[in-house]
Amino acid sequence: MSNIDSNKKELSSGQREELLSVLKVRFEKNMNRHKGLEWAKVQAKLEDNTEKLWSLNEMERTGGEPDVVGYDEKTREYIFCDCSAESPIGRRNVCYDGEALESRKDHKPDNSAIDMAAAMGIGLLTEEQYRELQKLGNFDTKTSSWLKTPSDIRKLGGAIFADRRYDTVFVYHNSAPSYYGSRGFRGLLRV
Template sequence: MPKKLKANERDELLGALRGRFDNNMHRHQGLKWDAVQAKLVAHPDKLWSLYEMERTGGEPDVLAHDNGEYVFFDCSAESPKGRRSVCYDRAALESRKEHLPENTAIDMAAEMGIELLSEAQYRELQKFGIVDAKTSSWIKTPADIRKLGGAIFADFRYGHIFIYHNGASSYYAVRGFRGALKV
């Protein structure tokens, strides 16, 4: 059964998204809110995913228009607060013997109906304003790295974007994940 919002939740979300859209036109030059809203209203399941992005602190906004789809990214200044202290994926969580985190980035993203940002998407996001100056975010990890037990994350320090590696089972209070959603 598809996840749907109540009318008041939908209206509140659309209001927040519109305000963010209007206040950040540099992120989506040439796009019109009415077209974005029409697409959102036509896809209630995607609205639910955006609601989850918003609820967990992601501050989603449109950053791309690709093949007729609008692409929303988490644009919060720091890694979304409601998605921190997670290891990378289920296999990493199950490999831990103690001090288990409550969830994983991959599982949470799947539950929300979004995908972790790729390295390219993370770099694209940084073009619109610095993010993760105090936190870090798990990003999609290539299969060959994950197969060896690692995962990658990114942040912005010393005026540069850094892509790092860590054991996929690691988790920290300041590391979460950012997502993308195509509508």
């Protein structure tokens, strides 16, 4: 099964309508995340980017509850991020990347955060992006999320993750092959 299979990356018209409806309701309920932005403009951009719409559907399907968290004036792109209260349930129990997955001798998880994100057409949040998201609400108060790890840390076998405890965002380290039922990853998509 190839990740480049275009048939897999397209939604039916019914799926598109349903997803756009869900996204619109979430957008309107959470205006604090995207002050000054208009849903009609977001929807028009989404309708012109069917593959990105497919990626948003994958974010939604795996429990991410994606929403607009910003607009990049330079690139004219809307920034979507997983805004579920906890790390998306359909993306937990994963180690950091494919190399970490291959290094496990026993009890391998089914997937890795990096590979799963790539298959979905999204990226993991950086530490900076995660901290920005946390300014919009209290996320990961019972779970944690893998973050895009700097290459110098990854070369040494580690990976970073973050959560929110005691009203503070904490960034930690772990060995990249580790995985936990309460750790997943949040994605970012630019449209």
